[in-house]
Amino acid sequence: MNSRVNGQLTQNDPKDEMTLTPEPSREKGLSQQIAVKNEPGPDAGDVWSKDKVFEVKDVTVSYGGKAAVKDVSMDIFRNEVTALIGPSGCGKSTLLRCLNRMNDLVSSASVEGEILYHGHDLYGPKVDPVQVRKMIGMVFQKPNPFPKSIYDNIAFGPRVLGLKDIDERVEKALRGAALWDEVKDRLKDNAYGMSGGQQQRLCIARTMAVDPEVILMDEPCSALDPISTGKIEDLMDELKQKYSIVIVTHNMQQAARVSDKTAFLIVEMSSTENNRWGQLVEYDETDKVFTNPQDPRTEDYVTGKVG
Amino acid sequence: MKEVLGASGSGAATPRSLEAPSPRYGEKLIKGLLGMCALLSVVTTTAIVISLLLPTFDFFGKVGLTEFLFGTDWAPTFQPASFGVLPIVVGTLSTSLWGMCFAVPIGLASAIWLSEYASPRQRKVVKPVIEVLAGIPTVAIGIFGLVFLSPLIEDVLPFMVKVPPFSAGVAGLAIGLMLVPIIASISDDAMRSVPGGLREAAYGLGSTRMKVATRVVFPAAISGIIASLVLAGSRAVGETMVVLLVAGASPNLSFDPGLSVLTMTAFIGQTATGDISTGSITYDTIFAVGTLLFVMTLVMNMFAIRLVRKYREVYE
Amino acid sequence: MAGSIGGIGGGSERTRLASAGAKAVTIDQLNNQPRGDRLKGNIFLALLLLALTIALAGLAAIIIQAAVKGAPAFGTQLITNGPSTLNPDESGFRPALIGTLYLILGVILLVVPLGVGAALYLEEYADGDRWWNRLIELNVQNLAGVPSIIYGILGLAFIVRGPLDMGFILAAGSMTLALLVLPTVILAGREAIRAVPPSIREGSLALGATEWQTIRKQVLPAAIPGVVTGVILAISRAVGETAPLLLVGAAAFVTFNPTFFGDDGYSALPVMIFNYAARPQDEFRVIAAAGVILMLIVLLAMNSFAVWLRNRYEQQW
Numbered sequence: 001m002n003s004r005v006n007g008q009l010t011q012n013d014p015k016d017e018m019t020l021t022p023e024p025s026r027e028k029g030l031s032q033q034i035a036v037k038n039e040p041g042p043d044a045g046d047v048w049s050k051d052k053v054f055e056v057k058d059v060t061v062s063y064g065g066k067a068a069v070k071d072v073s074m075d076i077f078r079n080e081v082t083a084l085i086g087p088s089g090c091g092k093s094t095l096l097r098c099l100n101r102m103n104d105l106v107s108s109a110s111v112e113g114e115i116l117y118h119g120h121d122l123y124g125p126k127v128d129p130v131q132v133r134k135m136i137g138m139v140f141q142k143p144n145p146f147p148k149s150i151y152d153n154i155a156f157g158p159r160v161l162g163l164k165d166i167d168e169r170v171e172k173a174l175r176g177a178a179l180w181d182e183v184k185d186r187l188k189d190n191a192y193g194m195s196g197g198q199q200q201r202l203c204i205a206r207t208m209a210v211d212p213e214v215i216l217m218d219e220p221c222s223a224l225d226p227i228s229t230g231k232i233e234d235l236m237d238e239l240k241q242k243y244s245i246v247i248v249t250h251n252m253q254q255a256a257r258v259s260d261k262t263a264f265l266i267v268e269m270s271s272t273e274n275n276r277w278g279q280l281v282e283y284d285e286t287d288k289v290f291t292n293p294q295d296p297r298t299e300d301y302v303t304g305k306v307g
Numbered sequence: 308m309k310e311v312l313g314a315s316g317s318g319a320a321t322p323r324s325l326e327a328p329s330p331r332y333g334e335k336l337i338k339g340l341l342g343m344c345a346l347l348s349v350v351t352t353t354a355i356v357i358s359l360l361l362p363t364f365d366f367f368g369k370v371g372l373t374e375f376l377f378g379t380d381w382a383p384t385f386q387p388a389s390f391g392v393l394p395i396v397v398g399t400l401s402t403s404l405w406g407m408c409f410a411v412p413i414g415l416a417s418a419i420w421l422s423e424y425a426s427p428r429q430r431k432v433v434k435p436v437i438e439v440l441a442g443i444p445t446v447a448i449g450i451f452g453l454v455f456l457s458p459l460i461e462d463v464l465p466f467m468v469k470v471p472p473f474s475a476g477v478a479g480l481a482i483g484l485m486l487v488p489i490i491a492s493i494s495d496d497a498m499r500s501v502p503g504g505l506r507e508a509a510y511g512l513g514s515t516r517m518k519v520a521t522r523v524v525f526p527a528a529i530s531g532i533i534a535s536l537v538l539a540g541s542r543a544v545g546e547t548m549v550v551l552l553v554a555g556a557s558p559n560l561s562f563d564p565g566l567s568v569l570t571m572t573a574f575i576g577q578t579a580t581g582d583i584s585t586g587s588i589t590y591d592t593i594f595a596v597g598t599l600l601f602v603m604t605l606v607m608n609m610f611a612i613r614l615v616r617k618y619r620e621v622y623e
Numbered sequence: 624m625a626g627s628i629g630g631i632g633g634g635s636e637r638t639r640l641a642s643a644g645a646k647a648v649t650i651d652q653l654n655n656q657p658r659g660d661r662l663k664g665n666i667f668l669a670l671l672l673l674a675l676t677i678a679l680a681g682l683a684a685i686i687i688q689a690a691v692k693g694a695p696a697f698g699t700q701l702i703t704n705g706p707s708t709l710n711p712d713e714s715g716f717r718p719a720l721i722g723t724l725y726l727i728l729g730v731i732l733l734v735v736p737l738g739v740g741a742a743l744y745l746e747e748y749a750d751g752d753r754w755w756n757r758l759i760e761l762n763v764q765n766l767a768g769v770p771s772i773i774y775g776i777l778g779l780a781f782i783v784r785g786p787l788d789m790g791f792i793l794a795a796g797s798m799t800l801a802l803l804v805l806p807t808v809i810l811a812g813r814e815a816i817r818a819v820p821p822s823i824r825e826g827s828l829a830l831g832a833t834e835w836q837t838i839r840k841q842v843l844p845a846a847i848p849g850v851v852t853g854v855i856l857a858i859s860r861a862v863g864e865t866a867p868l869l870l871v872g873a874a875a876f877v878t879f880n881p882t883f884f885g886d887d888g889y890s891a892l893p894v895m896i897f898n899y900a901a902r903p904q905d906e907f908r909v910i911a912a913a914g915v916i917l918m919l920i921v922l923l924a925m926n927s928f929a930v931w932l933r934n935r936y937e938q939q940w
Contacts (some may be wrong), residue, residue: 331833333835334833334834334835337835338744338748338834338835340740341740341741341743341744341748342744342748342749343740344736344737344738344740344741344743344744345740345741345744345745345749345759345809346759347737347741347805348741348759348762348763348766348805348806348809349758349759349762351762351766351777351802351805352762352765352766354777354781355769355773355774355776355777358776358777358780358781358785359773359776359780362780412674413674413677413678414678416670416671416673416674416675417671417674417675417678419671420668420671420672420674420675424668424671433675433679436679436682437678437679437682439682440678440681440682442859442860442863442922442926443682443685443863443919444862444863444864444865444893444915444918444922445863445865445866446863446865446893446896446897446900446915447685447689447863447896447915447918447919448685449897449900450689450896450900450908450911450912450915451684451685451688451689453900453908454688454692454900454908454912455684455688455692484678484681484682484685487678487681491678501637501641505638505641505645508645509644509645509648512645512648512649514648515660515661515663515664516664516668517660517663517664517667517668518648518660519648521667522644522645522647522648523641523644523645523648524644525644526640526641526643526644527637527640527641527644529640538768541768544770545769545770545771545772545773546770547770547771547772547865547866548865548866548893548897551897551901552897552900552901572770572772572866575772575775575776575870576772576866576869576870579775579776579779579869579870580869580870585784593776594776594780597772597773597776600770600772600773601769601770601773604768604769604770604773605765605769607768608764608765608768608769609765611768612761612764612765612768
């Protein structure tokens with residue numbers, strides 16, 4: 001195994017029920033005062049003892065028998081932005097899509113290992129992917145609004161989930177995505193008339209409308225111009241107050257700007273070069289990954305020596 | 308009970324479960340219903356095969372297979388009856404052959420023009436017009452052949468219409484008009500999908516348009532073109548109304564375009580409309596001929612589908 | 624069958640053939656005179672255009688000769704009267720028109736749920752690798768190429784007689800025609816459903832919608848214009864079909880308006896036209912030609928409506 005994971009992860013007691021403590025508002029900064037429930041690990045930083053949302057344990061994802069990403073273990077924490085970076089083909093999107101069971105849509109996909117969501121096995125026998133996706137939402141690389149009005153786009157989720165107060169939800173979601181002022185007078189217009197950046201924020205609002213806990217983002221800005229990208233990055237800062245965000249990005253600077261923790265993956269090849277798969281190299285606080293990486297491969301990547 | 312508390316921010320937690328709230332029978336039911344709709348297509352094919360086969364077996368119980376397939380006297384309703392199917396098979400092949408003789412050059416030429424010579428605006432107008440030809444009901448084409456073509460050709464080329472107004476050749480010509488859009492449209496699609504790079508390479512070598520069209524694009528698209536020809540041929544073999552109106556009803560074992568012929572489809576069409584009792588030899592004969600027709604077109608269609616599928620896979 | 628059918632299978636095969644062609648061209652170039660080429664090229668183009676003109680002239684001739692021949696019989700009696708052999712001037716197609724209308728209604732009722740259902744199943748639920756799904760697909764493709772008269776035989780053996788034993792009634796004709804156009808509707812439905820991009824489905828599922836919710840509220844609404852266009856085009860084919868109806872009892876000489884289940888017989892527009900045309904007397908051929916024009920008008924209306932629908936409602940993704 002070639003991976004090393006930094007930041008010793010502390011164990012929460014697995015509980016069947018957890019009470020929710022409202023998080024104190026977090027400022028961006030290195031020193032944070034968070035009520036720590038468990039004993040700190042060897043490299044104790046407060047950042048590793050928060051509530052975990054996901055625990056990924058020795059996960060290998062294969063398509064049709066061929067591994068796409070191997071032996072990934074990492075924990076993802078609540079109310080943080082966790083970034084997955086790495087060169088093309090390292091399996092970051094594949095890994096992301098396991099977190100909300102979107103890989104189920106590919107019939108040849110198989111997942112080994114464990115992914116725990118608040119302590120429960122996400123791939124357990126009784127788990128319903130539909131329910132999973134109500135709690136873990138996703139924003140895709142290319143904005144994919146529905147061919148409906150702006151209002152109906154946002155309202156779709158709550159309607160199929162049988163929620164009430166659609167009007168309020170729509171407004172709240174649009175405000176939360178910093179889109180309300182721009183579209184409040186044209187809610188009945190077709191969503192396709194919006195610019196790319198607005199469409200992506202619409203997709204974010206759409207995801208928020210169903211009250212998920214986690215928002216997964218698969219390269220959300222790669223199809224957008226720099227100004228829209230900036231708006232969405234600003235948004236992420238606000239979003240993490242309420243949600244936990246996992247973002248895949250091929251843009252290192254973006255990861256450095258927005259994320260609290262960063263996971264770096266690479267592409268490994270078999271000796272015959274017939275098989276390629278992704279492997280987790282390093283996972284640590286973002287500042288450390290970019291300024292003081294532990295693994296030489298990480299350093300090569302973040303300094304731009306290798307693509 | 309797997310309970311996970313949704314944490315959508317500061318505020319009360321809403322208990323939500325990872326398990327499905329209900330077994331979702333509705334979803335499974337719908338999937339089943341839709342699956343049955345799809346299954347209907349299989350059922351139909353099976354039904355066709357069964358409906359054809361049973362009386363066919365009856366038939367071959369009474370008439371020998373060799374007599375049927377190789378006999379040259381077709382008189383199933385006469386006394387004494389004879390069941391040599393060759394005349395009507397040749398009748399079908401004759402009209403189809405003459406149809407293809409007309410449709411292949413016209414269709415391919417149109418396709419080459421559309422694909423290699425026509426400007427986008429010209430294409431936009433001409434291609435749909437050709438496709439209109441495919442939408443004309445066959446009975447209208449039959450009337451065209453009977454009322455217009457037959458007298459016209461009789462005047463100009465009397466040897467083509469020896470038994471006016473019926474003629475295998477004129478029927479073939481009318482069928483050919485029907486086939487032109489099939490050949491033109493599919494061959495045009497095939498040629499258009501040849502990558503531009505191949506054309507540009509040839510032009511870059513100083514080649515003329517004609518050479519590019521005939522020596523580069525046409526060979527590259529040959530399988531799609533062949534598929535179009537096979538499909539057209541299958542259509543010609545299965546055509547009924549034109550031959551009923553124009554080809555006549557005499558089972559002549561000949562490819563002479565001037566004679567009147569009886570095709571397999573015309574035989575079925577004429578005989579099955581009369582009053583025939585189920586189980587009679589005439590009834591069975593209809594099915595035996597139907598089976599032969601079905602097998603012929605099935606083989607042709609499967610061949611064409613194979614050709615088509617091989618090239619679609621390359622693209623998708 | 625207008626799919627995009629490509630060149631030779633496998634890039635290498637196509638490249639090989641095209642390279643051979645390019646090689647032949649190169650050799651030609653190095654050997655031949657350029658001036659002769661110009662002439663050859665022009666002759667070639669002239670031949671192509673000649674062929675094209677013949678095709679288009681044929682189309683024009685069909686329509687024009689029917690109009691010219693049938694002109695004497697044009698009049699409202701075509702639509703209001705029934706057929707009459709004694710008074711050809713008074714002959715009309717009314718029972719046939721109503722028969723065709725009822726037949727089409729029956730076809731729509733059968734073909735839309737079955738065809739769209741099958742298309743949905745094949746596109747949304749079926750796993751393409753399973754053998755039974757491939758069998759279904761193969762069947763649909765084959766059925767689309769079966770000669771129409773075979774469907775007549777099927778109707779005769781199974782619906783009119785045989786297990787269903789309905790007799791020669793209009794409903795039997797509807798069912799036979801429905802089976803005939805069903806493969807086309809399934810194919811058209813699949814195209815329309817397939818045109819909806821997967822990103823829409825992913826977006827819906829990622830919000831926690833079920834498969835059926837996604838289909839019902841996203842895929843189907845987006846595919847409806849394409850489906851409706853396909854249905855109309857399939858129906859317009861059914862309107863012109865004669866051969867299968869001959870076998871399932873669409874008699875020509877029906878003077879009264881037909882009913883779905885009545886056993887007094889029924890007719891259809893193309894069948895009546897055929898029977899007029901097959902008579903040797905010229906006045907009946909005139910009526911037949913007028914009927915052809917009538918039918919072409921109906922078809923033109925249907926197809927124009929389909930094209931209008933498609934242009935108006937088609938989703939640009």
